[in-house]
Amino acid sequence: MATWKKLIVPIAIIPVLLLLAYGFKTNPREVPSPLIGQPAPPFAMHFFDGGTTSLGELHGKPVVVNFWASWCFPACFEEAPALEAAWQAYRERGVMVIGVDIQDREADAKAFIERFKLSFPNGPDLQGKITIDYGVYGVPETFFIGKDGKIHYKHVGALDRKVLRAKIEEML
Amino acid sequence: MGPSLRRALLTALIMGVLGAWLGAAPAVSPEDQVHLLAAELRCPVCQNLSVGDSPSEMANQMRELIREKLQQGESPDQIRAYFVSRYGEWILLAPKRQGFNWVAWLLPFGAILVGVGVIGWVVRRGAARSRASRTEALQPLDPQYARRLEAELKEWGR
Amino acid sequence: MISTLGRFSLALALGIALYGALVSILGAQRRRPALVESGRGAVFAVFGLVTFAVLLMEAALVGRDFSIQYVARNGSLGTPLLYTVIALWGALEGSILLWIWILALMSLLAVQIEGKRHREMIPYATAVLLCISAFFLFLAAFPANPFKSIFPPPIDGRGPNPLLQNHPLMAIHPPCLYAGYVGWSIPYAFAMAALITGRLGDEWIRTVRRWSIMAWGFLTMGIILGGWWSYAVLGWGGYWAWDPVENASLLPWLTGTAFLHTVMIQERRKMLKVWNLALIITTFSLTIFGTFLTRSGILSSVHAFSESTIGPMFLAFIALILFSSFWLLVKRSDGLKAEGDLDSLISRESAFLMNNLLLLGFAFAVFLGTLFPLLSEAVRGVKVSVGEPFFNKVNVPIGLVLIFLMGIGPLIAWRRASLESLRRTFTVPLLLAFLGSGVASFVGVRGLYPLLAFALAVFAAVTVLQEFARGTLTRRRITGEGYLTALSNLTRRSRRRYGGLIVHLGVVLVVIGITASTIFKLEKEVTLERGESVHLGRYQVRFDELTARQEPQRFVVEGTFSVFNAARKVAEMRPSKRFYSSEQQPIGSVHVRSTPREDLYLILSSFTRDGASATLKVLIRPLVMWIWLGGAVMALGALVAIWPDRRVLAAEPLKERVAWQPGRS
Numbered sequence: 002m003a004t005w006k007k008l009i010v011p012i013a014i015i016p017v018l019l020l021l022a023y024g025f026k027t028n029p030r031e032v033p034s035p036l037i038g039q040p041a042p043p044f045a046m047h048f049f050d051g052g053t054t055s056l057g058e059l060h061g062k063p064v065v066v067n068f069w070a071s072w073c074f075p076a077c078f079e080e081a082p083a084l085e086a087a088w089q090a091y092r093e094r095g096v097m098v099i100g101v102d103i104q105d106r107e108a109d110a111k112a113f114i115e116r117f118k119l120s121f122p123n124g125p126d127l128q129g130k131i132t133i134d135y136g137v138y139g140v141p142e143t144f145f146i147g148k149d150g151k152i153h154y155k156h157v158g159a160l161d162r163k164v165l166r167a168k169i170e171e172m173l
Numbered sequence: 174m175g176p177s178l179r180r181a182l183l184t185a186l187i188m189g190v191l192g193a194w195l196g197a198a199p200a201v202s203p204e205d206q207v208h209l210l211a212a213e214l215r216c217p218v219c220q221n222l223s224v225g226d227s228p229s230e231m232a233n234q235m236r237e238l239i240r241e242k243l244q245q246g247e248s249p250d251q252i253r254a255y256f257v258s259r260y261g262e263w264i265l266l267a268p269k270r271q272g273f274n275w276v277a278w279l280l281p282f283g284a285i286l287v288g289v290g291v292i293g294w295v296v297r298r299g300a301a302r303s304r305a306s307r308t309e310a311l312q313p314l315d316p317q318y319a320r321r322l323e324a325e326l327k328e329w330g331r
Numbered sequence: 332m333i334s335t336l337g338r339f340s341l342a343l344a345l346g347i348a349l350y351g352a353l354v355s356i357l358g359a360q361r362r363r364p365a366l367v368e369s370g371r372g373a374v375f376a377v378f379g380l381v382t383f384a385v386l387l388m389e390a391a392l393v394g395r396d397f398s399i400q401y402v403a404r405n406g407s408l409g410t411p412l413l414y415t416v417i418a419l420w421g422a423l424e425g426s427i428l429l430w431i432w433i434l435a436l437m438s439l440l441a442v443q444i445e446g447k448r449h450r451e452m453i454p455y456a457t458a459v460l461l462c463i464s465a466f467f468l469f470l471a472a473f474p475a476n477p478f479k480s481i482f483p484p485p486i487d488g489r490g491p492n493p494l495l496q497n498h499p500l501m502a503i504h505p506p507c508l509y510a511g512y513v514g515w516s517i518p519y520a521f522a523m524a525a526l527i528t529g530r531l532g533d534e535w536i537r538t539v540r541r542w543s544i545m546a547w548g549f550l551t552m553g554i555i556l557g558g559w560w561s562y563a564v565l566g567w568g569g570y571w572a573w574d575p576v577e578n579a580s581l582l583p584w585l586t587g588t589a590f591l592h593t594v595m596i597q598e599r600r601k602m603l604k605v606w607n608l609a610l611i612i613t614t615f616s617l618t619i620f621g622t623f624l625t626r627s628g629i630l631s632s633v634h635a636f637s638e639s640t641i642g643p644m645f646l647a648f649i650a651l652i653l654f655s656s657f658w659l660l661v662k663r664s665d666g667l668k669a670e671g672d673l674d675s676l677i678s679r680e681s682a683f684l685m686n687n688l689l690l691l692g693f694a695f696a697v698f699l700g701t702l703f704p705l706l707s708e709a710v711r712g713v714k715v716s717v718g719e720p721f722f723n724k725v726n727v728p729i730g731l732v733l734i735f736l737m738g739i740g741p742l743i744a745w746r747r748a749s750l751e752s753l754r755r756t757f758t759v760p761l762l763l764a765f766l767g768s769g770v771a772s773f774v775g776v777r778g779l780y781p782l783l784a785f786a787l788a789v790f791a792a793v794t795v796l797q798e799f800a801r802g803t804l805t806r807r808r809i810t811g812e813g814y815l816t817a818l819s820n821l822t823r824r825s826r827r828r829y830g831g832l833i834v835h836l837g838v839v840l841v842v843i844g845i846t847a848s849t850i851f852k853l854e855k856e857v858t859l860e861r862g863e864s865v866h867l868g869r870y871q872v873r874f875d876e877l878t879a880r881q882e883p884q885r886f887v888v889e890g891t892f893s894v895f896n897a898a899r900k901v902a903e904m905r906p907s908k909r910f911y912s913s914e915q916q917p918i919g920s921v922h923v924r925s926t927p928r929e930d931l932y933l934i935l936s937s938f939t940r941d942g943a944s945a946t947l948k949v950l951i952r953p954l955v956m957w958i959w960l961g962g963a964v965m966a967l968g969a970l971v972a973i974w975p976d977r978r979v980l981a982a983e984p985l986k987e988r989v990a991w992q993p994g995r996s
Binding site for chain 1: 217218230231234235237238256257258259260261263
Binding site for chain 3: 183190
């Protein structure tokens with residue numbers, strides 16, 4: 002049999018096997034965000050306790066925008082205390098922490114806030130516009146917006162205090 | 174039914190069908206436009222479903238957003254670009270036809286075309302070979318038998 | 332206790348499988364029948380041990396023995412008996428156990444049935460089958476052991492994934508699909524045995540063909556049932572999403588179908604021997620690849636079992652299979668030269684070659700599309716998605732040409748078809764195809780692809796019916812039998828041919844069902860107050876009430892909807908949302924009303940707590956039933972093709988009439 006015929010099959014198979022092996026290192030559920038380094042999309046929202054805000058109002062301040070839901074267990078439950086602690090620690094230095102509640106019911110959301118005694122402003126994203134605008138595909142996701150209004154970092158999954166502190170410090 | 178009438182009817186049938194095949198598709202209502210766009214976008218919270226198919230709340234909200242944007246006069250391209258700017262190329266359910274993605278779109282057809290060529294070549298080579306072996310197998314008939322064959326054929330022909 | 336027994340039996344089975352493989356090969360090489368017999372005994376022993384393990388697991392599940400981790404994760408006190416029993420294959424470890432059991436059963440049957448006919452090959456085939464079993468047994472004995480125990484045992488288990496206890500289809504789809512996957516191990520084992528022993532004659536091909544048809548039949552049913560499961564259980568209104576795991580099941584089906592066609596060329600003309608062997612190797616490798624994809628975590632899919640460490644082991648196994656098999660094939664290729672030649676482009680051989688090319692092209696497109704996100708990430712660092720729009724755009728044209736070939740193939744002559752014979756055979760089907768297309772366009776079908784699809788479906792169907800008609804009428808003329816007798820005898824005398832034609836008819840039904848349900852799909856989503864109706868197609872759907880009830884394993888909120896067709900009530904439908912304690916989000920349960928004409932599909936999207944209003948999504952999909960029916964017809968055709976001829980054809984009326992004529996000398 003001609004040499005080239007003998008080699009067809011191994012030559013065809015090896016790249017595929019290598020590609021599949023490469024697949025072990027990647028995580029198919031992770032989607033990198035194209036918004037990093039871009040100006041943060043503007044939004045306006047009403048809070049559960051009645052106040053309002055918009056991104057424009059917060060220009061010049063570092064903002065931590067956290068997307069959560071009351072049914073998001075255990076991740077949102079784990080990070081809520083960390084977020085509250087960060088809010089307490091950094092609010093004097095001008096850092097704003099905002100919680101956006103998505104795909105939820107008002108009563109359940111308020112119960113969640115009450116449970117973790119969250120004092121930073123939280124509001125619902127009723128039509129999902131802010132969620133889509135920020136390319137959110139799951140909860141919890143947290144965006145760190147710098148003083149220049151650009152998205153400095155996006156964290157997918159529960160935040161712990163260390164990462165929170167580190168990222169906020171980077172923005173200050 | 175005469176043959177010419179039959180042929181005419183046949184031609185009419187075939188032309189009519191070809192016309193239908195090549196004719197324009199009907200106009201698309203605005204709601205259909207939403208569906209068409211939604212079918213091209215991937216539902217971010219589902220497994221491999223389109224925004225059009227998915228029953229999830231996020232997909233509902235995305236469809237609503239598409240409807241609003243269409244009403245505001247944005248073009249499908251603009252709406253697609255918007256979603257890509259927020260989620261990345263991953264949000265499109267079919268890879269954009271550019272650059273490396275052409276590999277996905279063209280390689281299968283390319284492979285098939287190459288295959289057609291290979292089959293054609295193999296068949297033609299085989300046909301040539303069998304033709305050659307067939308002519309080889311034909312030997313001149315022994316004159317003795319040829320004469321006898323002639324005689325018998327003449328007898329039967331009577 | 333169960334844990335220890337289970338682990339022991341699996342480990343023992345592994346040891347015996349390895350022993351059996353070794354002993355079979357030694358026995359064959361050194362011509363020691365005693366060793367070969369021992370190898371055969373190993374197959375029986377493995378089956379016995381694995382059956383024992385399966386029974387142990389079932390006992391643990393039904394007995395709610397939560398000291399076993401698998402039972403704690405997949406069973407619960409509240410789960411009904413049926414779903415408890417089928418939780419055997421609900422998660423990774425159990426599904427591997429099921430695979431092993433089916434493989435052990437089929438190995439046993441193969442060795443028993445084919446034992447006498449292929450004395451030289453059986454030891455090697457046995458060895459190959461035992462090696463494959465050994466791999467899976469290794470997985471089950473070590474990394475993916477279903478009998479792992481957990482301490483302390485929880486009071487109640489988590490229960491199976493809610494999606495797996497919503498519908499009794501879960502009882503048949505996985506076993507059927509696995510039988511289809513595992514079935515291809517038998518032809519592969521015999522192919523390897525034939526390559527090793529060099530006995531590549533006719534008898535081997537006939538054996539391999541029979542087992543291939545069986546595997547193909549199960550795989551077809553498994554895939555169709557999977558579509559039905561997606562439709563009835565996942566509840567998004569569709570039956571195929573080009574999900575990576577769905578694609579993975581389609582790949583061996585496509586290459587297997589290609590093999591079943593070109594094997595006919597090998598039988599008739601003794602050509603394409605290397606090609607056919609390559610197809611068997613590829614098909615078998617793809618079955619392992621499919622199961623690898625589900626368990627490796629490299630692609631996200633609705634089916635993915637929990638990502639686990641066995642991914643790399645599967646990859647190594649696939650690499651081993653591919654390299655060793657193709658090396659063997661290349662080594663023996665000199666003994667596999669074709670004894671015939673291709674004569675003409677217009678012939679059945681060419682049609683089958685084109686069929687193969689297109690089936691493999693289709694498979695390549697599916698394969699490439701499924702892995703492209705990974706490839707794009709590796710090359711560009713950018714994640715892309717490849718989903719329905721891509722696969723439809725690429726595969727539909729290929730599929731249409733395949734249907735055209737399907738109509739031509741059975742009727743075009745071998746070697747060289749004259750234009751005259753072509754004209755005689757295909758004029759009527761072509762005409763009727765055009766007519767069918769015209770009718771479709773009249774009925775409202777628009778667009779090139781749908782119209783072509785209907786035309787080609789009619790074409791293929793007419794060619795099949797024409798063949799049956801011609802055969803029956805000819806037979807009637809000769810034997811004078813009644814129509815039905817003639818038809819049944821016709822089929823019985825040439826089971827393969829007519830079984831194959833029945834399969835083609837099944838494919839036509841599936842194609843018509845898919846085309847109609849796609850282009851004539853209607854859908855509407857509305858929020859209704861109690862008593863309000865929504866109108867779609869021929870139906871009015873009225874929201875009557877919302878009820879809630881507690882079931883042992885879940886909390887169900889159900890909407891009751893009355894369906895009217897022209898003011899006459901035709902049905903009461905109850906789509907619901909089911910809340911399981913283990914899930915954060917409720918699982919929707921759709922209600923489908925199927926008629927041969929169309930399916931009415933109701934999804935309860937959301938509701939208000941007081942039950943005053945509900946958001947309903949209504950879908951109408953015509954001819955969906957034809958898809959399931961077509962699948963059944965395909966399976967029936969496979970059954971007809973594979974049915975053994977019980978005896979050599981005895982003296983027939985024809986022979987009798989000619990042989991016995993009184994008064995002649």
